[in-house]
Amino acid sequence: MPPLPPTESPERSAIAVFFAGFRAAWRSVLAYVVIGTYVGIGALTHDFGFGLGWALASTALVWAGPAQVILVSALGAGVAPIETALAVGVSSARLLPMVISLLPLIRRPQTPYRALVLPAHLTAVTMWIEALRLLPQVPREARIPFANGVGCGFMAAAQAGTLIGYYLATSLPPLLTAGLLFLTPISFLISTTRNCRLMSDWLALAFGLVLGPLMAAWQMGLDLLWSGVLGGSLAYGIHRLREALK
C-alpha cells in the first residue's frame, strides 16, 4: 500500500501525493524493466544516427516503446514519413482502451478536461498496470496527482535508460540487447497476471495471447486492436453469461 501523507493544504498535499506516486513507480520492478527497455531504445536511436536531444525528446513525446522502435528504425532506414506515421499509429492503437479504462478511475464529476490531458499522455503499459493496481487504495480526490506521479516516475526511468543506452550503444553485445528486448514481454505478462481479479480478466488475457499472433499472421492493419476487441468481448460475454446463470 502506498503511504499517503496526512492531508494539509490542498496544494501541498497534491505535491505530496504526486511524490508518493513517483516513489511507488520506483518501488515497482517495472521501473527497472523500463530502464532496461529504454537502454535498448537509446542504443537503437544512436545507431540510426539521431542526436541525443532527439532521443530524449522522442521518449518524452512518443512515450510508447514499440512505437519508438518503429519510428527510429523506419525513419533511419529511409521509409517514407507517411508510411512510418501509419505504422506508429497502428502500434499505438492499444493506448485507446487503456486510456478509456484508466480515466474513469481518477476523475470526479467536476474534473475539467485539461486536468486529464497529462494523465492521458503519461498512459503507457507500465503506468496503466501500476495505476490499476494501486489506485483502489488511493482516495479519489488524490488520484490524479498520484497517477501523474506514477507516470512521471516511469518517465524518469525511461529518460535515464535512453541516456545510458545512447552512450553505451557501440559497446552493447547482441546477447545483452536480446535480453533487454525480452524484458518487455516477460514483465508485461507477469504484471498483467498479477492484476487479474475477475474471470473476464483471466479470459481476456488467455484469448489475447492466442488471438494476437493469429491476427498478426493474417497481416491485417490494426491487428492488435481487432484481436483485443474480439478477445475482450468474448471474455466479457462469457463472464456476463456465467453471472446470469448463477
Place this chain on the structure above:
Amino acid sequence: MSELYAYTLLVLVGFLPSEIWRLLGLVAARGVADESELFMWVRAVAIAVLAGVIAKIILFPPGTLASVPAVIRLAAIICGFAAFLVVRRSVFAGVVAGEVVLILGALAYGI
C-alpha cells in the same frame, strides 16, 4: 537530415500518431463511469490487446531477440511465468528466471 527536419518528423510522424489515440480515449472516456458494464468491457479489451502485444513480441520478435530460437524464447517465458507462480507471486522472481533461461539458452545455442 537537418536538425529541424528531424524534430519536425518526430512531432508529425512519432508524437501525433500516438497522441491521437490518447486524445480519442480522453474524449471517449467521458461517457464511461467506473464500475459500469461498459467500463468492464473496455478493461477486458485493454487486457486482451496487451496480451496480444506480449504474444506477438515472443513469436515475431524485434531486433537481436529474433536471433534467439523460438523454442528458447517460449521456454524462457514459460519458466518465468512458472517462477512467478511458485515464488509467492513475485514479479521480480519471474522476470529474473525468464531472463536467466533466455540468456543461458542463447549461450548454449552459441549467440
